Amino acid sequence: MTRTLSASAQAPRDPSFKRLDGQALRAIAQAAVDVELFTIPLYMTSLYSIQGMHAITGQGNDFYQGRLWPGSKTSASPKTANDQAFNLVFSVFIQEMLHLQMAANMATVVGVNPSFTTTALQDDRHGWTCYGPDNSLIPNIIDLKDTVAHEDVPVNVGPLSETLVRLFLAIEQPEADAKANIKPGKEKDYFPTVPFATWKPNDPLPMFGTIGWMYQCYYDYLSLTYSDGSTLWDAVFKSSAVQNDLFNSFSSPGHPMREFMGFETTIATTDKAIAYEQMVSMMDAITDQGEGSEIVRRPALLKAVKPKYQPSDTALRADYPSYDDTGAQIRSADAMARYDNDGLDHYERFQKVRDLLPQVVTWPQWLAKSGGWTADQLVGPGYDPTNPLKLPTPDELAAALNALNDPAARAESHKLLSQAVIGAIAGVTKVLDDYWTPPATGPVLFPFPSMAGSGDRMSIAWAVLGLTPDLSIGLGDPAKGKLYHSCQGLDLDGTGDNSCAAVEIFHTCRGSNLCHAQGGCGFVQPVGGGGNCGSAVVVRTVAAVTDAADGPSPGAGAGCGRPPQKLYSAPSDNKCGGFGGCAVPISASQVFPGAGQMQLFDYVLDDKGKNGWMSVPFGEPMFYERGEKVHDVAYRAYQAVMEHRGKPVPADPPDPDNLRLVFPPST
8 A cells, every 4th residue: 555645744854843743743642542532431321322131141151041131232133223233333332442552552652651541531530521511522633613514513422312423423524524514714723734833842732623634644743754864753663662452462262363364453663664564554444444544545435444454253253252141152242243344434334323223222212111120121031030049139120220210319329320330431541541551560451341341330320210321520539548348248447337339449340449358249369469350360379468578478278288279369358459359339149150269368557568558368268159149258258357356247248239239240
């Protein structure tokens, strides 16, 4: 492919501008991260507003056979308009994550530590300020008030609708359409030429007009040459750049194949020339998948995504298997949703969604007609009414869904569920900051469960109330020196606060589990480190399970010839940040997928410990069984800690509150 450099960027430039040009390039690199991130909560909110039910499934897992949970999922055989619309929007949503990854990888190569919590989109409480009923700005791209066709469209989250699809089409608009859509007299405010004539550091960037033009300017700056023969690329290239990959990495059994065979999603920083070509190839992939044209500016829009920018069907089926509610493998729904639609660019996919809208039913529409939840809506084929695991019943779940939507509770429920969604999303963005800029303590793992958990919580927020989650309200900051707890009746701080988990610590992944005693659901973690949620666990000896700086602790089971054991952290009794499970608060339906042993810890204030606390192991390991409810195990661990302190607690855990009842379990 012959790439076209804009005419304004072709003339050799005075070397004295090199520092300024580098600053402009880095500003564009962060702007690209912002733009890609901006689309993700926006598309996700509308995606999960589509009404539907799903089973809780997992390989070899039949715990929830015959049970249904509120929330649409991808379909391997999309028959209804809801199935088709969900698959289409899901395919875009996943590709925006790919684009965000590539934007972050490109940013590090030009010397930017990408931020995913920038005030360009959020406030310091993780409230999303870029959306709102009076907002008209697509960040860095265009003010919709300056357009002919979209001047009445707010840049706001909401249920899938004609207004929202018009917004999505404005975001993904090709260059020719976007230019024709700008009001007379406003053209000068968009589609800047490179180098920017009057820009200086700390100024806002000029508005690009389209995402494609933003990447054109990115490419133009990347390709600047100077009269002394040097290039901007030579000046900014960083061979030590951090590169992360969730799409083309491969490891068995979790993700055995690379998804995209035709291009790289990371940059090989060992060779400057190769790195440059890969940077531009990534920009081509983003713009071709999004608006249907590579950086090369064509006279007409290419109405298809090139095969090299499409994923492999074989790889998707291998990487994302589906299971039924008996644990048997079935046709991959995620692979079908993505492969069937990824041949179309985002603009074309949203046009198809628009055509489906008259037949699509959203949660607000469904709830308005249903008049409330009944138990039969939560039961599918194969349900065993004897309920051998003694999980919350369909009647209890229906009652909890209706109670949260009671007129007297709606306002508080809306705030709480909105913050649950915000916390799940923040569990991703906060970790991503460290994922691309690793702290001194070492690299962090990508918070995979937070991605799935944010969708689950978004679904429940829609299904309970039929109201758009308010993503702007943000979260409070956890108090310093406080031992928060993951659920009801687990107050290790001794304050007597046995309510459900505090909203400021809601999270869905150990990656965002920043303090002691916040470990949640059944994805237990080994006390010696290693492993990710749901992954294989390494074998550790019982020794060396303390976080003390002076060496191993004489924990129970060490020495005496006792063989190494798999020791895990107990829910809400985890060693320190990163060693907890997932999902706070704990779903009342969560059970352990396997049996094992847990090391128990007590906590003492000590400035050598994490967040001012030292975890001290004590006692014999506590056993737990496959299918045992996670909160029951968490309560047994809590009892043991309090008895170790000489403070007995009630024998039975409290009944689950409505929030824990409606939150789905993870597998």
